Each structure stands twice: as structure tokens, then as C-alpha cells.
Amino acid sequence: MNSNDITHTLSTYVTTQILKQPKRILKGDEPLISSGLIDSFHLVDLGLFIEDKFGVRIEDSELNADTFDTLDQLVVLIQSRQ
Amino acid sequence: MIVSVFAMLPTAAPIASHRFAALLHVVHVAAALLSSVRHAALFVTSVLAVYLLQPATPIAHLDFWLPSASLLLVVVVWCATQPLRLEAMRETLVTAGLIAGLVLGIGALGITTQLCCVVTRMPPPNILVVAAAVAGGVLTCILVVIVFAGHPARTTWLVFALIALLVAVKLNWPISGADAPQAETASPAPPPTFATIQWLGFSYIAFRLIHALRERALGKLPVMSLREFMTYVVFFPAIIAGPIDRVERFLKDLRAPFIFNMSDLVEGGRRLLIGVFKKFVIADALAIIALNDALAVQTQPGLWAWVLLYAYAFRIFFDFSGYTDMAIGLGRLFGIKLPENFNRPYLKPNLTQFWNSWHMTLAQWFRTYYFNPLTRALRMRNIAPPLIIFVTQTTTMLLIGLWHGLTWNFALWGVWHALGLFMHSRWSEFARARFGAQDASKLQWVTHLGGVVLTFHFVAFGWVWFALSNVETSLTFFRRLFGMP
8 A cells, every 4th residue: 555545544534534524635744633633532543443454553652743643644654664 | 973074074185084083083982971971960960859859758767768769669660670681780780889879878977967967858767777778678679670570561560559659648647746756855746637748759750660661561661771760760850740751762862972062051041941930930929829728718709719710720830831841941951852741731722632732741641551541442342432432531530630639629620621521522523523624714713712711711610629628618719709608
């Protein structure tokens, strides 16, 4: 899976499952955690989705804006562990 | 690095390049020496600070035993979490000897009347008792190495032991007159009073130790020396009020070559001065009119009650964030970039963002070791998400409240925020499904401002539980806020 596919998969999950706004378009550099768009509960859900979909583990200590805050940063993190 | 610099030099200047290499070598040696001196200075200062900053206690010699117990706990956790490395044995023995020497040295100050209270508030206990305690500490550490070597799962025992100790420290204990040092007078002992044990920085020390133990159990704890671990746990700028750094991040700075540079000096000095101003000028001035038990019952219903509340809200922010600024500034002067703890919390438009910007390192600690694992575990079962959010947020906030002290008011403060977070989460879910982000763009600044005002007042009302010592006084003050006697 290339970075565009990963971005698309993540973006679709966030807009439909977390934000419940399927028509919304997320920019790659849009802050997700520091802006409050994704709260702590949905952050764990996102971590579980990534584990399930990409086979990549994101530790509990990494579920924060310091590790990743945007879709672009999350894609880099996933690719670095695949 | 030297080789790459050589490659850039013109070949027609061999003598100059030779001198340049020699100069670089001197710089390297000086930097290594400076780093070594810096680390040694941080280690010794931090260990001494554990004693120097410990407040006086009503029980004799406790102001010596509590800091000593802090050091023993750090060594015990290090022994339980680090692999046995024969190549590092010499360094470990030197560090352990230095710690034991410092404890014995402070204990020995009790022999002289002039120097007995240079480090501790009260004269230390008898030096023979201190020597016996140090020997007991050494035996404990040997036992820990035997029991824990190669068994990372056993570190969970120590996590529970530390939690039990934390609970015990935060309980109200009866202190009889017989325990007090002045009990040697002929007057009869006064009736027992109740108080918590004032153990300097133990809440933060315990959380750093639990962090190390959990990371060891997960196989993520880096290998480090006893000196590095001790410096991390009792790092003197952060021992009183945090922040709670992560050990691998702290080690990165501690191990980096230390070179004085102007930007660190200027930024560190700037943060230190800002912290001093916030804490000792703004917060201490606001303290005069900030809400407390006495003012809460004396004040008349109406405007003055609101002044007390606002003064407390800003006082606690400037006091706590001032301490953090001082810690970050001091750390920066020594080349350690401690994590931020506050990010304009009173300007956030909702409670979720408030908790992403208030005491950030404590909130992140609870998310990492409690909220996230619990949410993960409950998500694996067929439980409705709103119920999971309610359970995880309520218990997390309740624990954060009780971390400040085991009282009904701290518990209510935690539950107050848990309910606020739950209501905000439900509202977000409802609003997102009905109003798109773009739909609200015209009114965005109005809703943002309204959110800031609403969030600030929700937090401020929460401080009533936090600032006052009992439920009855808190309810009385709430009535006075709204004009009732």
C-alpha cells in the first residue's frame, strides 16, 4: 500500500467513523489531536483500526500529538513500521 | 566529524588543517569533560535537593528518613528494572557508594551542633542508626536483584507496592505529641492531631518510578546507569511540581554532548524569570484575595464571592505554571528540555481541549497507563461506546482528583470534570452528526468565544471543590456565588 492509499484509508475512517461527516475532506497537514478534533477515546479507536488494517502497533504511550498530529505524520509512522 | 571537516579544508594548507584538527580535538575533549561535569553536578545537586527541599515534619527525624526512602526506592526500582551488566559494575558501585556516602555524610552532620541542620530542617538521627539503615538498604537492593533479575513481569508487584505507599502517604495520620521532637519537655503530651505526611515530591517520584516499571514490563525501558536513573527521577528542577518527563526523552538530553550556547542560556533565563514573576509576583499577590476556607465562610453573598473565585482560578494557574516555567528554564540552562505542562488552558473552547493543555504531563501519564489500556480492553468486548467513555473518563478523572489528596473534595473535583468531559463528548457526537464544520463557519468566532467563556467558568466552579477542604463549606460558597446566604 502506498502513502496515498494509506492516507485515503485513514481519512475515510476518521471522517466516517469518528467525525461522522463523510463529506468532509481532511487535509494531510490538518491537526487532529491538538485541535481537539479527535478525543482520547477515538484516539484509542484509531490505534486499534491501524493495528487491524495495517498490522502496525501504536503503543499507548504514543497515542498523543507529540508522536503524530496529522494524517501525513501518521502515514510516515505507519510506513516506518511496516 | 573531524574527517569530514578535513575534507573541506584546502589541501594547500596542511599546517593550518593540522592545527584545526588539534583545536577540534581539544573542543571534543572539553565538551566531553563538560558533559561529564554537568552530569555529575546534576546528580549530586538533585540528591542533595531531595533533603534540602524536604519540609519540616511533626515526627522526629522524618525529614531525614523520607528523603532517604526516596533515594532507596529509586535504587530498588533501578535494580528491579535493569539487566545485570558486569562491564558497568564499576560505575554502578561508584554511584551506589556515592549515594550511601551522601546519606551517611548528611547523617554525620548530626554529630556537630553547628552543622546539624545545614541540609535537613531538624538534627538527623544517630549516625549508628543511619549506618545500620544504609546497610539494610544495601541488603534490600541485593535481594531485589536476585528476585527480579530476568523476571520483568514481577515488576507489577512493585507497581502495586508504590500505589499502596502513595495511598498511605495521602491518608490522614494521627500525630501524637509523643512523636514530636519537643515532647521531651515536662508538659503533658497534647491530644493527637491528624495530618498527611509531607513527603517532598513523592507523588511525582512514584509516578516516574511506575512509568519505569511499566516500560520494563512492556520491554521498552532503555538500558541506563544508576546515576542516569537517579538524576531522571529526582531531577531537582522538576521534583516539587513536575513536569513528569519520559525517561527515554530525558536520557536523550542527558547523554547529548553539553556545550554552553547562547540560545539555551537566553531561553532558559527567560523562562526562569517568567516563572519567578508568575509565581512570586502574580500568584502570591492573588493569594491574598483567592478563595480559601476562611474567606469562603466570611464572605457576603454576591460580587465579592465571584472575586474570590476568579482570583483563585488565576492564582492556581500562575502559581503552577510559574513553577513549571522555572523548572523548564532551569532544565534548559543545564541542557535538559523538560516537556511543557501548560498551553493556554483558560483560552480553550471546550473541556477536552482544556485537559489537553492543563497539567499535560500528568494527564498524558494517566492516558498512557490507565485510560488507553482500559479503553483498549473494553473495546475488545461488546460494550456500547458511550458506556465505555463514561466508565473510563469517570474513573480516570476520579484517580487524577485523588492523586492530589484522599479527600471527598478532590474526589468531587475529579467527578465534576469527568461529567463535564462526558457531556462534551456526547454534545460533540450529536453536533458533528447534524452540523458540518463548514455550516458553522460564519458563527465560528461566536461559538468559539462562547465555548471559552463556558469552559473557563466550568473549570472555575470546579476549583471550589479543589480549593476548599470539605463539602459543606463548598456548598455554602456555591450558594453565596448565586446570592444566597
